[in-house]
Amino acid sequence: MKRLFDPASAAPALISMAGVTLFAVLFLHAESQSAILGLCIGMAVALFLLARFGWNALATASFAGHSRTAQASVVAGVLVIAAVFYDQHFPLLMLASVLLYIVVCLGLNIQFGYAGVVNFAGAAFFGIGCYTAAVLTNHTALPHLLVVLAGGLMAAVIGSLLILPVLRTYGHYAALITIAFGILFRVFLEVNDALGGPQGMKLPGMEIFGWKLNDGLVFGETEISFYANYVLLALAMAAVAFMLVRRLERSWIGLALDAVRLDETACAAFGIDVARWKITAFTLGNFLAGLAGAVYAMMTGFVAPNSFTFGDSLILVSIVLLGGIGNPWGLTVAAAVVVMLPEKLQFIQEYRLLLYAGLVILILLFRPGGLMPRQVRDYLPGWKP
Amino acid sequence: MSTLLACDGLSMRFGGLVALNQLSLSVNEGEILGLIGPNGSGKTTFFNVITGIYQASEGRVDYRGQDLARMSAQEIYRAGVTRTFQRSRLCLPLSIFDNLMIGNHRRLDHSLWFNLIRRGAFQAQFEGQYAAAQALVRTFSQSLSVRLFEPAASVNMIDRRRIEICRALISQPTLLLLDEPSAGMTHEETRELMDDILIVREHMPGLAIIIIEHEMNVIERITERCIVLNYGQKICEGPYARVAADREVQEAYLGTE
Ligand SMILES: Nc1ncnc2c1ncn2[C@@H]1O[C@H](COP(=O)(O)OP(=O)(O)OP(=O)(O)O)[C@@H](O)[C@H]1O
Ligand SMILES: [Mg+2]
Numbered sequence: 180m181k182r183l184f185d186p187a188s189a190a191p192a193l194i195s196m197a198g199v200t201l202f203a204v205l206f207l208h209a210e211s212q213s214a215i216l217g218l219c220i221g222m223a224v225a226l227f228l229l230a231r232f233g234w235n236a237l238a239t240a241s242f243a244g245h246s247r248t249a250q251a252s253v254v255a256g257v258l259v260i261a262a263v264f265y266d267q268h269f270p271l272l273m274l275a276s277v278l279l280y281i282v283v284c285l286g287l288n289i290q291f292g293y294a295g296v297v298n299f300a301g302a303a304f305f306g307i308g309c310y311t312a313a314v315l316t317n318h319t320a321l322p323h324l325l326v327v328l329a330g331g332l333m334a335a336v337i338g339s340l341l342i343l344p345v346l347r348t349y350g351h352y353a354a355l356i357t358i359a360f361g362i363l364f365r366v367f368l369e370v371n372d373a374l375g376g377p378q379g380m381k382l383p384g385m386e387i388f389g390w391k392l393n394d395g396l397v398f399g400e401t402e403i404s405f406y407a408n409y410v411l412l413a414l415a416m417a418a419v420a421f422m423l424v425r426r427l428e429r430s431w432i433g434l435a436l437d438a439v440r441l442d443e444t445a446c447a448a449f450g451i452d453v454a455r456w457k458i459t460a461f462t463l464g465n466f467l468a469g470l471a472g473a474v475y476a477m478m479t480g481f482v483a484p485n486s487f488t489f490g491d492s493l494i495l496v497s498i499v500l501l502g503g504i505g506n507p508w509g510l511t512v513a514a515a516v517v518v519m520l521p522e523k524l525q526f527i528q529e530y531r532l533l534l535y536a537g538l539v540i541l542i543l544l545f546r547p548g549g550l551m552p553r554q555v556r557d558y559l560p561g562w563k564p
Numbered sequence: 565m566s567t568l569l570a571c572d573g574l575s576m577r578f579g580g581l582v583a584l585n586q587l588s589l590s591v592n593e594g595e596i597l598g599l600i601g602p603n604g605s606g607k608t609t610f611f612n613v614i615t616g617i618y619q620a621s622e623g624r625v626d627y628r629g630q631d632l633a634r635m636s637a638q639e640i641y642r643a644g645v646t647r648t649f650q651r652s653r654l655c656l657p658l659s660i661f662d663n664l665m666i667g668n669h670r671r672l673d674h675s676l677w678f679n680l681i682r683r684g685a686f687q688a689q690f691e692g693q694y695a696a697a698q699a700l701v702r703t704f705s706q707s708l709s710v711r712l713f714e715p716a717a718s719v720n721m722i723d724r725r726r727i728e729i730c731r732a733l734i735s736q737p738t739l740l741l742l743d744e745p746s747a748g749m750t751h752e753e754t755r756e757l758m759d760d761i762l763i764v765r766e767h768m769p770g771l772a773i774i775i776i777e778h779e780m781n782v783i784e785r786i787t788e789r790c791i792v793l794n795y796g797q798k799i800c801e802g803p804y805a806r807v808a809a810d811r812e813v814q815e816a817y818l819g820t821e
Contacts, residue, residue, distance in 0.1 A: 438658075555713060
C-alpha cells in the first residue's frame, strides 16, 4: 500500500517537533537559573494546556500515520540544535550525551520492556564499553570503528556470563544479581591498577578513516566545536539503533519477547524457548550499552570508576520507566529530560536521584504505563487490514 | 483408524499425592475423546503430563513413534500437540492477533536477519498469517474477526475462550487438548462453541481432540468415546451412554457431591 504524503495530517507532528526543538534551543541557551526554571514551568503548563485541548491525540495520530516523516523531523530537530550552538562545547556535549544515553536505554528497553529481564547494571555494561575502548586505544592500533564494535561485543559477552544465574532466578532475585554485578564491576575497576584504579584512564579522541573527531572545523573566522562531530556520530548511532529496535518490536521476535515477559507457561506450551529469548534480549541490550560506552569514552577522553555507579544504573532504568516501558519514543523524550535537566538546573544535581526516585514512584502509582504508554503492536507502519 | 496416542502405565505423584495412577489409554486419529471425572481426579494433570508441563513419574506416552513423557514442552508442541488451559492464559495486554501468533510460533520465521532486515519478506509472511488468522476467527465469531488488533483484555470472557481455542488451532495441530472450554458459558453459548469447533475440524482431517468437560450434554453430543477418571485411575471407558449408566461412575460422582 502506497500512501501519498499528506501535509495536513502530518502538520501536528511537524508542529510538535518544531515546538520541542525551539524549546530545547531556548533551554540550552538560557543561563540564569531563574530563566531555566521559568522555561521548564512554562513548558509544563503549555503541555498541560495542549493535552487539555486534545492536541496530544492529534499529534499521536499524526506521528503514527507519518512515522518516516516524524523520524526525519526528529533528526532535523537535533541538527538544528547542533547548528544553533555550533561553536559552544557544553550544549553540544550534552546533546551527544543524550543521544548516547538513548542508545543505552534502547538496549535496556529490549531487556526490560520487551523480555522482562531486569537489569540494574546498565551503567556497568556502559562502563565495560568505556573501559574496553580505553584499553584498546591505549594499547593497540585497532581502527576506532572496530574499537567501538569491540566495546559492544565485550559488554555482550560479559553479559552472557551474567545471564546464567539470572535465568535460574526470578523477579527480585534476578534484580539482586544484576545489582551485585554492577557493584562488583566498580570495585574491580577501583582495585585494578592496570585499569588506572580509582583515578581511571585517559584515552585519545576518535578517528574514523582519517576523520579526526577531536579536531574542530575552522572556516575563516568561525570555528565549529569538535563536539559537533560527536553529535553527528551519536545521532547516526541513535537513529540506526532506534530503527532496529522498532523493527525488532514489530516482528515475530518482538512478539516472542513479549510472550516471555507475560506468561512463561503459555510460552512452554507453544514452543517458545524462554531461555533463548531472554539471552537474546539481554545480549542485544548489553551490546547497545557497550557500543554507546565506547563512543562516550572517546568523546570525553577519560574514564573512571565513579561514572558507573549503581545510581547511574538507576537513572537509566528510571528513563525507561518514565518514558513508557517498551516505548522507544517515550524513552527518547525521557532521556533528554533526565540528562539535561540536572546539568542546567544545578540545584537539582545533588538531589537528582531523589527526584527521579520520587518521579518513578509517582509514575508507577498513577500511570504505570509511563508518560507515553506503549500501544498495541502494529507490525507494519501504516498497514490497515 | 490407527492409534495416534497411547499411554501406558502413566503415573504422576506430587510428594505423597498420586494424581495419576497407572493410567493407560489410547486416542485414535481423528477421534474426539471425552475425559471426565470428579474434581481433583487428575484430568488437568493428565494434560500437563502429556504436554510436558509436568514430568511423569513413570510410564510412556507413545505418539507417532515418540515418547512424549521424555520430551520437553517445546518439542511436544512442535510435534503437533496443542492445548487450552482451564484458567484462561492469554497475554492480555497484547492484541488478539498477537495472541494467535503465539500459538503459531512453530510456523513463523524467527531469525534476526528475516525479522530485522528482510522486511519485504516479513510483510509477505505477516499478510499470509493475518489472512489465515482472520479466516479462523471468523468461523467462531464474525465480530471478533474484525477486532484482531485490539488488546485481548478488551474482549469478554467468552471471546477470550474463543481466542484461546483459535490459538491452539492455528498451527494446525494433530492433537488438540481442550480443558473445560465451556467454563462460565451458558448452554446456548457452549453449543455454538462446540459447533464451531466441529466446523473447523472438517478442514483438518485427522485432527484428534481430547476434551475435558463437566457439561455432560456436551460430552454426549460430540464425543465418540469417554474415559472416566477417579483418583487418577481410569474407572470406565466407552460411549457416553454406557459410561453414564455405569454404577462405579455414578458412585464416583455422587461421592464428591
Ligand atoms: N502442581 C501440583 N502440585 C501438587 N498437587 C497437584 C499439582 N497439580 C495438581 N495437583 C493435585 O492433583 C490432583 C488432581 O488435580 P487436577 O487439577 O488434575 O484435577 P482435575 O481433574 O483437573 O480437577 P478439576 O475438575 O477441578 O479441574 C488434585 O488433588 C490436585 O490438588
Ligand atoms: Mg482441571
